[in-house]
Amino acid sequence: MISATAGVTTPQPETFALPTLRFRLPGDWWAVSLRDRDAALASAKRLVRHRVGTQDDRAALRARLVRDFGLAIDEAITGGGQQLLIAIQIVETVPLPITIAVYLPDLDLVPAIGTRAEAVLDVLEQGLDAREGSDADRTRVDAAGAPAIREHRIRVVEAGADSDRGTIETLVADYWLPVPARKRVVLVSVSTPFAQLQEAMLQFFDAILRASYWQSAEGHG
Numbered sequence: 001m002i003s004a005t006a007g008v009t010t011p012q013p014e015t016f017a018l019p020t021l022r023f024r025l026p027g028d029w030w031a032v033s034l035r036d037r038d039a040a041l042a043s044a045k046r047l048v049r050h051r052v053g054t055q056d057d058r059a060a061l062r063a064r065l066v067r068d069f070g071l072a073i074d075e076a077i078t079g080g081g082q083q084l085l086i087a088i089q090i091v092e093t094v095p096l097p098i099t100i101a102v103y104l105p106d107l108d109l110v111p112a113i114g115t116r117a118e119a120v121l122d123v124l125e126q127g128l129d130a131r132e133g134s135d136a137d138r139t140r141v142d143a144a145g146a147p148a149i150r151e152h153r154i155r156v157v158e159a160g161a162d163s164d165r166g167t168i169e170t171l172v173a174d175y176w177l178p179v180p181a182r183k184r185v186v187l188v189s190v191s192t193p194f195a196q197l198q199e200a201m202l203q204f205f206d207a208i209l210r211a212s213y214w215q216s217a218e219g220h221g
Contacts, residue, residue, distance in 0.1 A: 027090035044069040072099040117178040143209035169195040
């Protein structure tokens with residue numbers, strides 16, 4: 001079932017290179033470069049046309065997927081994302097729009113005592129508590145062989161224009177993973193428009209993060 005491995009190499013401001021977070025992903029996924037927005041959007045459109053087809057009766061599905069992927073691309077670029085992964089097909093013949101964006105936030109985690117995952121997360125959580133206007137539900141989960149924080153929420157965005165104007169509910173799950181032996185965290189944001197399937201989607205997202213792993217700068221797991 002595991003047929004794809006995608007990696008994200010974090011920037012290297014430290015003296016020693018940071019490890020790489022890698023994913024074991026079921027099905028087929030497309031890794032989108034975020035260096036050029038126009039190229040990324042064009043890539044997403046080609047992906048949708050190739051996978052969904054060009055038949056007139058599938059125009060609404062194509063438009064929705066392109067819109068969803070466009071929103072994910074814009075958000076990832078705006079937030080300084082390192083990489084964006086788009087699910088092409090997880091279950092055969094069933095389009096399942098899921099995106100994974102990975103960020104390396106520039107956060108001050110002092111005074112974390114040491115680099116143990118629990119200590120780093122405790123300091124991070126204090127900062128998350130201090131935010132204003134956050135309505136996310138938070139819990140501790142396992143990810144990449146260590147504790148992590150998951151926050152999830154339903155995001156409502158405006159879509160369409162004129163008579164076709166409406167709103168879209170998107171389930172967003174943010175995973176904060178401590179970088180091994182560093183006072184740093186990586187943020188993995190997973191989203192899907194299947195907000196009505198929240199419980200099942202969160203279980204699936206959790207499984208993806210549990211199966212992820214860190215690879216050292218020397219290339220060893």
